[in-house]
Amino acid sequence: MVKKTAERIYLGLIFLFLYLPIVVLIVLSFNDSKTRVQWGGFTLKWYQNLFDNSMITNAFGTTIFITLASALLATVLGTLAAIGIHAMRAKNQAIMLGATNIPLLNADIVTGLSMMLLFVRFMDLELGMATVLIAHITFNLPYVILNVLPKLKQCNQNTYEAALDLGATPLYAFFKIIWPQIRAGVFSGFLMAMTMSMDDFSITYFTKGAGVNTLSTMIYTQMKRGVIPEMYALSTILFLIALLLLLAMNFGSSRKEKMKMRERI
Template sequence: MANKNRFGNMYLVIVFLVLYAPILYLMYYSFNSGGTMHKFEGFTLQYYKEVFADTRLIIIVINTLVIALLSSALATIIGIMGALAIHQMQNRRVKNTLLSLNNVLIVNPDVIIGASFLILFTMAGIKLGFYSVLLSHIAFSVPIAVIMILPRLQEMSPSLVDAARDLGASRLDVLTKVILPFIKPGIYAGFFMALTYSLDDFAVTFFVTGSGYSTLSVEIYSRARQGVSLSINALSTLIFLFTVLLVVGYYFIMRKANRNGKKEPAAEMGVPR
């Protein structure tokens, strides 16, 4: 047993080294005064100063954050409604079909999704830019939100809803004071997963981004094609640190939500345990 645990720990260490070694290498050379990624000649913050002095890049960062936050919020709201509709569906065959269609959108290659949206927006006469990127990000984030929220709904005991209705609660009260508080961890998970996918997406955004509008992933790709620049390293380092902060924030929010979730939502309405 001890040998198995030791082998498992070694395997995990190797996996994390393979995953994080390139990131650490990139971060290390973002401070290199030599201007290359071959030999570290000295410590400098020059490339970070270049990032913060680049007005165009700051605008692109703002664009990316606005798209990510707005699309994640709207996708989570739509995902809540979709998860509730699927959960309450009585016909098992139709329910499984909808779940399968939802899962297909998650595993479908981003290139196919991006090309499909490009054709759709072109046929509909929608100009490529902010709205095309926003709509496409909402579309591929909704299935993620649904798949995060639905398990929480399935864990909820039907007796909570029945007890609330027996006490005279309206449908709105049941939704806002029983269901939503119970599935709050799933809502947070759906929002943060959608936010991460939106910040990370390149393939879909590359297809639907018009001239004069860009996001960080597309901008980094464009700059990387022009040649190696350590300002890309500095920018990537900042994005990585921001992602780490998101993960840490998500951990504490989920921890608080799970702690509060131990109290049954129906109890807030005076339903006896």
């Protein structure tokens, strides 16, 4: 009994630690006082300002574009790569996977800086949307490959070969046999890539040009200048989006699990 209570208290304290900062931001987003944290009455004006501020809406748009585009391209490139790597001899596989691990293990700041040096000094590219996109695809690729490869290893190679022997074209055999078996891995790779891309700061910071901002780099610049209360409103909205997305995914997966259970019965 005592143990149970202690556990409850512990969970409660961690819960407080995790959510107190978020609650503070949400409460402050309705606070009609610009500088002090004291309560100055209820207001929605920060939300109004938020939607009128083109700097913030632009950063929001850029974030969504970079996140979706980089995750999508990394998923296509990464899935193809995983299929190719899977067909290689063990030694070549090890080399490819070793290289795949580099952006995963390297410090973000070093990855960002080395790519910036490559773009500016070696390729003579101007920093901007394209360089951010390339950088994001690069650090997203390992997540896709490492999610798809285990699924490919679980596939029975013979069924694919059998389909080919029976006259299926490789593409048809792929979509009929391999794809259903790796789909879950591709999807979780895509989701992971999206999460990483959305939350990235360091790599974007070094590879973006002067005019381009994602939410992370925009908030950073604003915080360096001094806090503007619109950021609190932005936090509340982003928190709600995260909540809804996670809820949707959670319910989706638990429904799937229920279906699986039923199938077994």
